[in-house]
Amino acid sequence: MRQYIFTPFLLLCVVLTTKAQTTSNNPNAEKYIYWGYLSDYKLGQATEAFTAIDDMLQTYLPEKNEPCLQREMALVSLDQLLHDTDNDATEPFYTFINNRMLRVLEDLDRPVTKGLRIYKLYNDGFIIKSRKATVAIDLIPGGSDAKPFIKDSIIYGIAGKCDALFISHIHPDHANLNIAKSFAARGKKVIVPYGVWVGVDPMIQQIEVPEVETDIEFEELDLTLHVLPGHQDDVYNNINVVEFHGEGTVAQTGDQWYCCDMDWIDHVHEKYEIDVLMPNCWIHDFERHIRGFGPKLIITGHENELGEHSIDHREAYWITIKKMELMPNLNIPYVLMTWGEQYDYQR
Numbered sequence: 001m002r003q004y005i006f007t008p009f010l011l012l013c014v015v016l017t018t019k020a021q022t023t024s025n026n027p028n029a030e031k032y033i034y035w036g037y038l039s040d041y042k043l044g045q046a047t048e049a050f051t052a053i054d055d056m057l058q059t060y061l062p063e064k065n066e067p068c069l070q071r072e073m074a075l076v077s078l079d080q081l082l083h084d085t086d087n088d089a090t091e092p093f094y095t096f097i098n099n100r101m102l103r104v105l106e107d108l109d110r111p112v113t114k115g116l117r118i119y120k121l122y123n124d125g126f127i128i129k130s131r132k133a134t135v136a137i138d139l140i141p142g143g144s145d146a147k148p149f150i151k152d153s154i155i156y157g158i159a160g161k162c163d164a165l166f167i168s169h170i171h172p173d174h175a176n177l178n179i180a181k182s183f184a185a186r187g188k189k190v191i192v193p194y195g196v197w198v199g200v201d202p203m204i205q206q207i208e209v210p211e212v213e214t215d216i217e218f219e220e221l222d223l224t225l226h227v228l229p230g231h232q233d234d235v236y237n238n239i240n241v242v243e244f245h246g247e248g249t250v251a252q253t254g255d256q257w258y259c260c261d262m263d264w265i266d267h268v269h270e271k272y273e274i275d276v277l278m279p280n281c282w283i284h285d286f287e288r289h290i291r292g293f294g295p296k297l298i299i300t301g302h303e304n305e306l307g308e309h310s311i312d313h314r315e316a317y318w319i320t321i322k323k324m325e326l327m328p329n330l331n332i333p334y335v336l337m338t339w340g341e342q343y344d345y346q347r
């Protein structure tokens, strides 16, 4: 009887030992076992998710109106990753944003033959390229000086391919002095609000009189900059209306947030023919601003700012989709883009 019980037990031992030996012979066998290593697990998951999102966004490109299901899935997944503070300042995030910005750097060499090519960058940054000019608005590296989100070689490479820089206001998620200096050092103009960086460099030009609309001609670039005197509370916030002669006019609102500017914002469309409006996605009274500018197309900015705000004010792509759904009678198309994406606009 004793021998009868012992035999199957011995057999089981032999099977288990054989299985263990097989497993240990495979050097990758334990690569994806994270038991007890919670932060490693989250890094592994973030790496996989950022990579899949990047692939998805390169397959399903920006398009007018509500994004297709695949793009929406990618953007909402990005919202989730970027609203989980465990992913802040991690390698998967740095890899994601730098890969996308590197593609912008390379793509800026691709000529525009007609209309405008609009690139969206972190955080409320845009680059608009026409046949004759490449203009940056609110171009920043993000992060801290010690550890910027975008590598110096990439962000300064991008800056080097632009002809002028326009800055909405002094807040660090829009304005970076080192980037501005890099433009000035190349003899390229930087236009900033009244009182900002006075005396730093003659190429960094302040609006001379506050509260007054200012026009600046860039003959060599075949464009006119119209600076509208906006505010974010009590901070001067230039609304940059860039008229690329014969190609299109864009308006970027910076962090516009001031009820008393509405009286004149209501009438912007009477003076300017705005092709593309690029508002901050959390602007107050969104619909009234859009009607005031009267654009032909909307491209929002400022989603997923990874700054000092708590996650409820990081803003999400899904919230922009919901806000646009609340304006069914607007009849103005929008293009929802993320960092490193581009859209070709033609009148």
Ligand SMILES: [Zn+2]
Pocket (backbone or CB within 6 Å): 169, 171, 232, 255
């Ligand atoms: Zn601001």
Ligand SMILES: [Zn+2]
Pocket (backbone or CB within 6 Å): 124, 171, 173, 174, 254, 255, 302
């Ligand atoms: Zn901002």
